[in-house]
Amino acid sequence: MSRLFQLCLFIICCLGTQAEIVVVIAADSPISRLSRAQLVEVFSGRTRMVNGVTITPIEYINANRDQFYQHVLGRTSNQMRAAWAKLLFTGEGQPPREFSSLGEARSQVISAPGLITYIDAQQVGPGLKVVYQ
Amino acid sequence: MRSDLCLPILASLLLPVALAEPQSKLQLSGFGSIAATRTDDDAIAFKRSFQSRANSKTWAFDADSRLGLQLDMAPSDNWHGVLQVVGMQREKGTFDPTVEWANLAWEVNPSWRLRLGRMVTPVTSSSESRDVGYAQLSARPPLETIGIYPMVGHDGADIRYRHSLGEGEMRVQMFAGQTRYKLPFLAYTVDKVYGAAINYAVNDWTLRYAHTRLDDARATGGSYVTTIGSLLPSLNAIAPYCVNVECSDLIPRINRLTTGWGGRFNVISLSYDDGNWNLMSEYATRKVNTFISDARSLVTQLGYRINNFTPYVGFNKVDSINRQQPVQFVVSDPAQQANADILAAIVSRSLLFPQAAIRNVIGLRWDAHRNLALKIQVDQVKHKYPQASYTGFYVRTTAPDGSLVPYDGKVRVYSISADFIF
Numbered sequence: 001m002s003r004l005f006q007l008c009l010f011i012i013c014c015l016g017t018q019a020e021i022v023v024v025i026a027a028d029s030p031i032s033r034l035s036r037a038q039l040v041e042v043f044s045g046r047t048r049m050v051n052g053v054t055i056t057p058i059e060y061i062n063a064n065r066d067q068f069y070q071h072v073l074g075r076t077s078n079q080m081r082a083a084w085a086k087l088l089f090t091g092e093g094q095p096p097r098e099f100s101s102l103g104e105a106r107s108q109v110i111s112a113p114g115l116i117t118y119i120d121a122q123q124v125g126p127g128l129k130v131v132y133q
Numbered sequence: 134m135r136s137d138l139c140l141p142i143l144a145s146l147l148l149p150v151a152l153a154e155p156q157s158k159l160q161l162s163g164f165g166s167i168a169a170t171r172t173d174d175d176a177i178a179f180k181r182s183f184q185s186r187a188n189s190k191t192w193a194f195d196a197d198s199r200l201g202l203q204l205d206m207a208p209s210d211n212w213h214g215v216l217q218v219v220g221m222q223r224e225k226g227t228f229d230p231t232v233e234w235a236n237l238a239w240e241v242n243p244s245w246r247l248r249l250g251r252m253v254t255p256v257t258s259s260s261e262s263r264d265v266g267y268a269q270l271s272a273r274p275p276l277e278t279i280g281i282y283p284m285v286g287h288d289g290a291d292i293r294y295r296h297s298l299g300e301g302e303m304r305v306q307m308f309a310g311q312t313r314y315k316l317p318f319l320a321y322t323v324d325k326v327y328g329a330a331i332n333y334a335v336n337d338w339t340l341r342y343a344h345t346r347l348d349d350a351r352a353t354g355g356s357y358v359t360t361i362g363s364l365l366p367s368l369n370a371i372a373p374y375c376v377n378v379e380c381s382d383l384i385p386r387i388n389r390l391t392t393g394w395g396g397r398f399n400v401i402s403l404s405y406d407d408g409n410w411n412l413m414s415e416y417a418t419r420k421v422n423t424f425i426s427d428a429r430s431l432v433t434q435l436g437y438r439i440n441n442f443t444p445y446v447g448f449n450k451v452d453s454i455n456r457q458q459p460v461q462f463v464v465s466d467p468a469q470q471a472n473a474d475i476l477a478a479i480v481s482r483s484l485l486f487p488q489a490a491i492r493n494v495i496g497l498r499w500d501a502h503r504n505l506a507l508k509i510q511v512d513q514v515k516h517k518y519p520q521a522s523y524t525g526f527y528v529r530t531t532a533p534d535g536s537l538v539p540y541d542g543k544v545r546v547y548s549i550s551a552d553f554i555f
Contacts, residue, residue, distance in 0.1 A: 035300070035336075037300070037335075037336040037337060038300065040337065040408075041301070041302070041334055041335075046302075046334045046339070047301070047302040047334055048243065048295060048302070049243060049244070049295050049296070049297045049302050050297060050302075051297050052297045053297075054243035073408070074407065074408035074409070075408045076408075076438075076440075076441070076500070077503070078441065078500035078503075078506070079408065079438075079500075081267075081503075081504060081554070082267060082268050082506075083268075085164065085262075085265055085267050085268040085554050086262045086265065086268035088162060088203070088205075089162075089164055089201065089203060089217065089262060089264075089265045089268065090234075090253070090261040090262050090265075091213075091215045091217075091234055091236065091238065091248070091252065092261075094205070
């Protein structure tokens with residue numbers, strides 16, 4: 001019975017665990033940390049500069065958008081689209097550029113100062129620095 | 134540059150660049166609203182101030198329905214062109230497209246941007262996105278603050294500067310240009326539109342202040358000009374004999390409608406959005422040197438998101454600071470007094486429209502599908518001067534004999550809309 005209980009607990013824990021999402025920037029960026037509020041400002045396009053440094057968010061196909069928007073930014077996809085619509089149709093900016101794969105997005109972040117994106121914590125590698133987790 | 138020359142020149146500058154450059158990025162997108170409105174009173178109809186047709190107690194799609202198409206061009210990282218055409222019911226009562234945005238922007242560096250062409254004047258926090266229903270929480274932008282400014286856009290230039298300040302970002306935008314604008318009863322040419330907007334965004338809060346000025350605005354056509362043109366010889370004949378301030382002040386102001394008038398507009402806004410709670414409050418003032426009333430308005434809106442549903446409430450108020458009551462002209466020559474009385478009555482009835490009103494709002498936004506929001510809204514409006522002949526957003530209806538249908542000063546406006554982007 002005890003083993004069965006432990007097995008059930010393990011399964012529930014596994015099912016309930018979601019990949020941890022972190023926000024990354026190039027390792028040589030002067031930005032070392034971003035707050036949740038700053039991420040909201042940056043990803044909704046209301047801010048492009050943090051502590052004097054230009055920051056541009058990017059995304060990629062199959063990015064875990066809903067989890068990032070909901071659990072990190074505290075917004076729904078619909079709210080983000082409404083924010084981007086306001087930017088786009090007033091000539092103030094574009095939604096985050098979408099790259100074709102995580103690999104391409106990672107390469108862009110490493111090579112272009114100021115680009116940030118969100119990835120699974122396990123995918124952080126050389127050349128990247130975590131600025132929010 | 135004349136505004137009718139500006140667009141073809143700008144288009145000719147943009148398109149060859151976009152088509153010739155292999156790395157050019159062209160993107161077509163759009164937005165729209167299919168929206169029905171009605172009032173609960175045959176005596177009063179609802180419309181936008183620039184529209185001809187108003188609608189009272191039957192459902193109609195005239196007031197808020199629109200379709201916008203936008204072409205974005207980015208020939209390089211630092212250059213961006215935008216062309217936006219929006220179709221809706223306008224001053225002739227027909228669904229007409231108008232170029233709302235047509236400009237070329239140069240990002241000099243991350244801090245500075247220079248923009249040249251046609252743009253919407255950033256008078257209030259929602260002026261620039263006024264047509265994009267999907268970007269707004271409620272069924273339409275706050276008419277009390279947007280309506281305090283009589284124009285929409287300008288052809289000219291603006292400079293924007295961004296700067297990190299504390300945990301947030303400050304944006305300063307300075308603009309200047311000229312414009313033309315048509316209302317159902319009036320056409321304007323404005324030689325000088327200029328001002329500045331300062332915006333500070335930090336931790337879910339945004340504080341904004343904008344100051345806009347109009348100079349050398351001249352009415353060039355429309356029934357209003359005809360009415361005033363027929364009155365002015367008589368008004369100017371009694372002007373030298375004016376004794377009271379209403380007479381000596383108002384007659385030159387009426388003259389300025391066609392000879393050139395100016396206005397000052399101040400708007401301060403505060404908004405908060407943490408993903409669940411959404412608050413927007415805005416206070417606006419208008420001061421003009423023609424006979425149109427000075428005004429002040431306050432709008433406040435609060436919403437709370439529950440999954441894909443966001444119920445919201447609003448309290449809005451607009452007041453005419455002057456021109457609330459019929460005017461009286463007192464003249465020094467007794468022989469002219471009877472004539473002055475008649476002219477004062479005509480001016481009061483034909484030219485002075487006090488806009489004082491309180492509007493309470495309750496509504497619901499439902500993000501029903503990706504890129505689609507459905508909204509239902511009820512506006513409870515109470516006009517302070519129900520006897521006035523309104524011309525802005527609310528229009529008194531006339532009986533078959535031409536008289537105004539009696540109005541008790543209270544009206545509800547019901548709205549149902551589907552706002553989308555693509």
